[in-house]
Amino acid sequence: MARFRLVALYAYLGLVLLLGLARLEPHLSVRFSSVLIEDVQPTVSVVGAVKNPGLYTLPPGARVADALAAAGGALPEADLDALDLAAPVGDAETLRVPAAGQEAATTLGVPPARVSVNRASAAELEKVPGIGPELARRIIIYRPYRSLDELTRVPGIGPRSLERLRPYLKP
Amino acid sequence: MIPYALAAGALLASLAGWPWGWLGLLAAPLWPDRKARLAFVLALGLVLLRLFLLGDPWAGEIGREVTVTGPLRNGVVYDARGPVLLEVFPRPADGWVRARGRLERPRPARNPGDFDQQVWLRGLGVGAVLRSADVLSYRSEAGARAALRRRLLAGLTPEAAGLLRALTLGERTALGDDKTAFRRAGLAHLLALSGLHVGFLVGFFLLLGLPLGRWRYLFALVLLLGYLTIVGASPSLLRATIMAGVWLVARALGKNDAPLPALLALALSAHLLLQPHAAWSLSLWLSYLAVVGLLVFVPPRRPLPPLVSWLRDSLYATLGAQLAILPLLLHFFGYLPLFSPLANLAALPLAGLLVPLGFAKAVVPGLDFLSVPINLLAGWLLTIARSFAELPSLNWGRLDASGFALYYLALLPLILWWRGLLRWETAAALWATAVLAACTPAPRPDVWFLDVGQGDAALVRLPGNVEVLVDGGHDWDAARLRRTLTALGVDDLDLVIATHPDSDHVGSLPELLTSFPTGTLVLNPQGSGDPLEIELREAAARGGVAVVEAWRGRSLTIGNARLDFVHPPPNASGDDNDRSLAFYLSVGSRRIFFAGDAPASAALAWPPRVVEVLKVSHHGAAGGTSDTLLRRLRPRHAWVSVGRGNDYGHPAASVIALLEEYGVEVHRSDLEGAWRYPLY
Numbered sequence: 001m002a003r004f005r006l007v008a009l010y011a012y013l014g015l016v017l018l019l020g021l022a023r024l025e026p027h028l029s030v031r032f033s034s035v036l037i038e039d040v041q042p043t044v045s046v047v048g049a050v051k052n053p054g055l056y057t058l059p060p061g062a063r064v065a066d067a068l069a070a071a072g073g074a075l076p077e078a079d080l081d082a083l084d085l086a087a088p089v090g091d092a093e094t095l096r097v098p099a100a101g102q103e104a105a106t107t108l109g110v111p112p113a114r115v116s117v118n119r120a121s122a123a124e125l126e127k128v129p130g131i132g133p134e135l136a137r138r139i140i141i142y143r144p145y146r147s148l149d150e151l152t153r154v155p156g157i158g159p160r161s162l163e164r165l166r167p168y169l170k171p
Numbered sequence: 172m173i174p175y176a177l178a179a180g181a182l183l184a185s186l187a188g189w190p191w192g193w194l195g196l197l198a199a200p201l202w203p204d205r206k207a208r209l210a211f212v213l214a215l216g217l218v219l220l221r222l223f224l225l226g227d228p229w230a231g232e233i234g235r236e237v238t239v240t241g242p243l244r245n246g247v248v249y250d251a252r253g254p255v256l257l258e259v260f261p262r263p264a265d266g267w268v269r270a271r272g273r274l275e276r277p278r279p280a281r282n283p284g285d286f287d288q289q290v291w292l293r294g295l296g297v298g299a300v301l302r303s304a305d306v307l308s309y310r311s312e313a314g315a316r317a318a319l320r321r322r323l324l325a326g327l328t329p330e331a332a333g334l335l336r337a338l339t340l341g342e343r344t345a346l347g348d349d350k351t352a353f354r355r356a357g358l359a360h361l362l363a364l365s366g367l368h369v370g371f372l373v374g375f376f377l378l379l380g381l382p383l384g385r386w387r388y389l390f391a392l393v394l395l396l397g398y399l400t401i402v403g404a405s406p407s408l409l410r411a412t413i414m415a416g417v418w419l420v421a422r423a424l425g426k427n428d429a430p431l432p433a434l435l436a437l438a439l440s441a442h443l444l445l446q447p448h449a450a451w452s453l454s455l456w457l458s459y460l461a462v463v464g465l466l467v468f469v470p471p472r473r474p475l476p477p478l479v480s481w482l483r484d485s486l487y488a489t490l491g492a493q494l495a496i497l498p499l500l501l502h503f504f505g506y507l508p509l510f511s512p513l514a515n516l517a518a519l520p521l522a523g524l525l526v527p528l529g530f531a532k533a534v535v536p537g538l539d540f541l542s543v544p545i546n547l548l549a550g551w552l553l554t555i556a557r558s559f560a561e562l563p564s565l566n567w568g569r570l571d572a573s574g575f576a577l578y579y580l581a582l583l584p585l586i587l588w589w590r591g592l593l594r595w596e597t598a599a600a601l602w603a604t605a606v607l608a609a610c611t612p613a614p615r616p617d618v619w620f621l622d623v624g625q626g627d628a629a630l631v632r633l634p635g636n637v638e639v640l641v642d643g644g645h646d647w648d649a650a651r652l653r654r655t656l657t658a659l660g661v662d663d664l665d666l667v668i669a670t671h672p673d674s675d676h677v678g679s680l681p682e683l684l685t686s687f688p689t690g691t692l693v694l695n696p697q698g699s700g701d702p703l704e705i706e707l708r709e710a711a712a713r714g715g716v717a718v719v720e721a722w723r724g725r726s727l728t729i730g731n732a733r734l735d736f737v738h739p740p741p742n743a744s745g746d747d748n749d750r751s752l753a754f755y756l757s758v759g760s761r762r763i764f765f766a767g768d769a770p771a772s773a774a775l776a777w778p779p780r781v782v783e784v785l786k787v788s789h790h791g792a793a794g795g796t797s798d799t800l801l802r803r804l805r806p807r808h809a810w811v812s813v814g815r816g817n818d819y820g821h822p823a824a825s826v827i828a829l830l831e832e833y834g835v836e837v838h839r840s841d842l843e844g845a846w847r848y849p850l851y
Contacts, residue, residue, distance in 0.1 A: 009596055016603040019610045026636040027566050030663045032690030033637045036728040037719060060724070090740030091724040092776050129745040164746055 044089050046071040048097035049078035063088055067095050075099070114170040117151060118144050128168045130161065147171055174433040176207035177440035180214030185443045185450035189222040214440050222447050228253030229299040232274050239301060242312075243268040244403060247297055256292055256300045266311040272304030281622040281844035283569060284505070284658025285651060294406075294452025316340070316401050323533035326542035331549035337362045338522065339529035341402045349553060354504070356559035357493075357511020361522050364402060365458055366411035368526050372398065373415050375527035388423040392416055398530070406442070406449045407458035413438035431466055435459065453503060457496050464495025467586050482516070489515040498578045501567040505657035514559035521552045568660025574609065581605035614660075616731075616758055616850035618784070621655060622840040623648045625790065625814025625821070626675035629765070630659060631756065631850075637730035639666040639756075640683075641765055641786075642676040649679035653687060655845075663688035666729050667716075670767030671695050671751035672703035681710035691717045693727070695752045696741055721752055723776070732758045737777040738769045748789060749773075755780055758850045764804055771797035779803035784848055785835070787811045791822020801833045808836045808848065815841040 039060035044067050047053045051072030058066055065085040068074055079100040089095065115124050117139060125136035135156055142154045148169055151157050157165070183195040195215050202208040229252070239250040239257075244265050248255050256277065257263075257270055277300050280287035292298070311317070320340060324332045336345040341364040343350055353359050361367065376394050380387030392415075399412050414434050421429040439459060442449060449455045468491025469484055489512045500507055508514070525548050532541045570578075581602050588598035613634060621628040623644025631639040638661045643652055656664070667689050669677040684692065684707070692711045694704070697720065711718050721727070722741040727734045738753035751767035762780060766788035774797060785806035788795030790813045809830050813821045822839070830837050838846045 006596070009600060013599055013603050016607050016610075020606050023610045024565075027662055028563075030688045031636075032663065032688075033635065033665045033730050035666060035691050035719070038726045038728070040724040040726070042724055084742075088741035090722065090742060090776075092778075093740060129749050167744075 040091055042089050042091040042093070044091075045094045046097070047094065049075040049099045050097050051075060058089065061088065064095060068097065115168060116171065117148065117169050118171060128165065130165055145171055172202070172204060172207040173210045174436035174440070176202055176211040177214040178436035180211040180216075181218045181440040181443035181447075182450060184215045184218035185222070185447040189219055192219045192222070214444075218443055218447050221444060225296070225447070227298055229255070229274060233276060233299065235274055236271065237274045237301065238269065238271045238307070240269045241267070247295065248301070253299075254295070254297045256288075256297050257304055258300055258302050259304045259306060263306065263309055264311060265316075266309060268309050269307045270301060270304045271307055272301040275300050275302050279844070281840075282651070282655045283619070283845065284655040290451065294449060294455070296446060296448035319401060319533040322536060323529060326539050327549075328546050330553055331542075331546045334549045334553060335525070335529045335545065338368070338525055339402075339533060341405060341408070349556065352553075352556045352560040354560075355506075355508060355564065356514045356518075356556045356562075357508035358514055358518050358556050358559070360457075360461070360492075361518060363407050363454060363458075364405060364411075365407035366414065366462060367519075367522065369395065369408070369411035369415050371523050371526040372530060373419070375530070385423060385425075388419040392419045392423075395419075404446075406446070406452050406455035409442055409445070409449075410438050410455070410458050410462075413441050432463075435462055435466070453499070457499060460495045460499065461492035464491040464493070467491055468494070468589065470589075485516055485519060486512060494582060498570055498575050501565075502570045502575075505568060505654075506564040506566045508559070508562065508564045510559055510562045514555065517555050517559075518552055521548050521555070524548055525552065566657065566662045569658045577605050577609040581609070618756075618763060618848045618850060619655075619659060620786070620810045620812065620838070620840070620846045620848065621652070622844045623652070623679075623812070624840075625817045625819070626678070627670070627767075627786075627790070627812045628652065628679075629786065629810075630656065630661065631732065631758075632659065632661070633730040633732050633758065633850075635730055636662075637665050637732070638663070639668065639729065639732070639734075640664050641668045642670055642767075643667075643679040643683055645675055646678035646682065649682040652679050652683065656687065663690070665690045666693065666727070667691070668693040668721075668734075668752065668754075668765075669695070669707055670753075670765070671747045672701040672707065673747050673768065674703060676768070677703060677707060681706045684710040684714045684716050686714075689714060689716045691719055693719050693721050693752070695739060695750050696720050696722050696743065701747065721754070732756060735778075738767070738773055740776070751788075753777070753788070755782065761850045763848070764806070766795065768795065770794050771800045774800040774803060777803070781805045784808045784810060787822070787826065787830075789821075790814075790817075790819070791826045792819070793823040793825055796826045796829060798829065801829065801835070805833070806835050808838060810846060810848075811837060811839045813839060813841050817841075 041057050041060055042062060043055060043057045045055050046067050050068060053071060056067060056070040058070060063085065064083055064087050067089050068085070074080060074097055077099045079098050082098050115128055117125075122133070122136040122140060125131050125139055126133055131139070135154070138154050138156060139151070145151060148162070148166055148171060151162050151165070151169075152159060180195070183198065184192040187195055192215065196212065199208050199212055202211055239248050239255050241248050241250040243257065243263065246257055246262055248257050248268055248270065255274070257268065258272075259270065276298070277289040277292045279289045288300070292300070320336065323335055323339060327335060333345045333347060333349065336342040337350075338361065343362050346353070346362065350362065353362055373391050373395060376391035377387055380390040383390055395412060395415060399408065402408065417434055417437055418429055442455070465488045469487045493511060497507065525545065528541055528545055528548070532538045532545065584593060584598040584601035587593040588595050614632070616631075616633045619630045619632070621630065621644070626644035626648065627642040628644045628648070629641045631641070633639070643649070664687060667680065667684065669680055669692065671677075683689070692707070694707065697704075708718060719727070721736045722739060722743075723737050724741075725736045734754050734756050736752060736754040739750045743750045748768040749770055751769045753764070753766045753769040756763045756765060762782045763784040763786065764782045765786045768789040771788060771794060782804045783806065785804055785808070787809050791811040811822045827837060840846075
């Protein structure tokens with residue numbers, strides 16, 4: 001009986017030691033869990049000058065050109081120069097393919113039209129990312145500008161912020 | 172019994188404070204004999220009386236402009252009315268100062284692991300801080316201490332000078348980076364003037380006073396008190412001085428068998444009577460517990476060769492002290508140097524020579540020749556500290572109350588067995604049961620939204636030691652963030668998400684990626700070639716961190732969490748905020764939306780899902796939260812990470828009003844500091 005008690009004690013101690021070491025182990029070593037990456041198949045709406053306008057589900061990583069192809073290709077009158085065919089498409093987006101001569105009013109694949117710092121209204125200026133109502137008002141006060149570089153006259157626009165704003169603006 | 176009753180009464184009174192401490196009288200009947208009961212009540216009453224007399228000298232002055240005058244020591248001005256912490260940058264060296272500023276209460280810690288000014292000052296008995304202070308006049312100290320320092324440092328190498336200032340005068344800041352080396356090597360206690368130093372000094376004084384016969388004990392006592400007044404009464408030094416003082420008096424009276432545990436208890440009660448607030452200071456607990464551990468574990472003397480018995484005693488002493496303070500070390504410092512007993516064996520004899528040598532050189536003029544051995548010994552000690560600092564340590568985070576309780580419950584049977592009061596089988600079984608209880612509760616998942624001022628940072632802790640950091644605040648938050656991560660028990664980050672390369676979100680990440688083990692870094696789609704983005708990618712490459720880009724439609728699964736990114740679209744244009752990552756984090760049935768700085772105008776493109784918590788976009792700016800967004804997410808809580816008194820007008824009143832309209836419970840970093848949300 002005494003021997004049995006001792007064996008039970010050893011077993012108990014061993015188990016507890018194992019458990020304790022298992023709890024200590026992560027604190028003594030560095031181990032990273034694996035990260036699993038999944039991409040949904042983007043579903044896009046293709047409308048405008050294409051053969052079969054409609055909703056299409058594309059493989060992950062698809063480009064504007066893939067979306068066009070899924071819609072049966074562009075019509076002859078489509079203005080493909082207005083599109084950035086290599087741009088990736090995101091889920092829940094609309095691709096509007098303009099016909100030649102039509103203004104490209106689209107959400108995807110087209111660089112946004114630049115806003116004129118000399119002519120635009122305050123509301124138009126505010127559409128530019130990084131320009132709020134206050135800054136738009138000040139930009140109007142300090143007109144005219146011969147080049148975009150002169151924007152640094154406006155309080156609140158430094159060389160850094162000018163570089164950020166430049167892609168959206170024209171004189 | 173009486174010394175212990177005194178100590179218990181004093182401790183109870185200083186922890187409970189005025190006026191609730193009187194409830195401690197209910198514990199009086201616990202003492203079996205009448206004398207001890209009386210001692211308990213006496214100590215309790217005296218300490219409470221002392222607390223009452225100290226009062227709160229600044230109660231009526233908080234929020235006002237105040238001028239304080241007095242000696243400055245370690246940043247605290249000891250004005251005649253009461254001590255005040257002087258907050259001025261750069262902090263002047265010790266001296267005498269007159270300063271004017273706004274008086275405020277100390278601030279509590281904003282994040283787990285932050286330096287807690289409130290608790291630190293409470294332990295020093297300082298209840299107020301002079302903020303935005305102007306120093307009106309300042310005199311550097313010209314007193315005894317400066318003269319001592321001058322004599323001490325003459326002829327020492329800069330390294331040795333820094334070490335000796337710390338070792339003999341307790342000026343630890345002079346040590347610079349080597350302070351960290353001592354801490355990492357487990358030798359920090361050498362730098363806190365304590366029983367060790369007092370022991371060495373008393374031994375040295377007694378040797379000097381040998382011709383005086385029995386009077387040498389009083390001679391040593393006088394010298395010791397002089398030393399105490401010069402270097403200042405830190406808790407550990409005061410403890411050691413009281414113990415040594417009582418021992419010396421007992422010796423002078425011819426009583427040679429004063430038991431050390433009783434001495435310690437007496438010292439505690441006297442200590443708390445002098446400084447009742449010290450019961451709240453970490454150094455007091457470290458100091459007393461270390462001595463308790465030492466007394467418990469050093470076995471009674473047995474006839475052994477001197478070297479063997481010295482080796483054995485010092486090893487048991489460091490191990491015992493270490494065991495007694497282990498949970499405090501892990502809780503407050505986050506790690507345990509595994510080789511500190513060895514480091515101590517090597518370093519203690521050197522310190523034992525350096526302390527009296529330095530003291531002699533500082534006090535007695537004309538001992539400049541001592542700089543040769545001091546330089547040599549200091550060099551060795553520094554080498555030991557630096558090399559042991561490189562060795563591995565056990566990392567741990569904060570402990571909760573049950574953690575502390577279970578640790579000491581596990582230790583108690585071992586002590587009883589060690590002292591021969593318990594059979595080993597019983598002790599082992601009791602120990603194992605406590606360990607079992609400590610191991611069983613599995614850590615539960617949660618999210619810590621951290622306070623990094625006008626910035627963003629959140630830590631997600633998942634079962635299985637999986638940790639995800641979402642943004643990290645400014646570059647100046649890096650050190651603080653690391654402390655917080657350590658305190659939260661994070662040894663490595665499995666995933667770091669940099670929502671967009673703005674300095675208030677990812678400023679600290681380049682440093683963190685190179686110094687903190689990190690698995691994977693998630694970036695928003697490659698864009699403008701922003702300098703911060705380039706820096707992040709370079710840091711990831713240097714730290715060997717895998718980089719993954721994310722955009723709308725991409726999902727990451729790690730541990731039992733799933734991250735569904737909904738912003739930005741892969742072809743996004745616009746500024747950094749427009750292209751910020753935004754994602755749903757789902758753990759079980761709980762869901763949180765991290766909006767980064769993404770604009771709410773894009774919310775219609777995000778698949779609507781009901782969430783528990785919304786990390787409000789862009790620090791609560793008007794463009795980050797909209798009616799549409801809240802209608803689609805229906806959050807129950809919202810976290811707004813925003814700096815106090817920021818210049819951007821964040822958070823916008825309209826956003827707060829909108830959140831309230833939807834019945835969302837708003838938590839703000841500027842008002843409540845870090846916020847924990849449980850994911851179970």
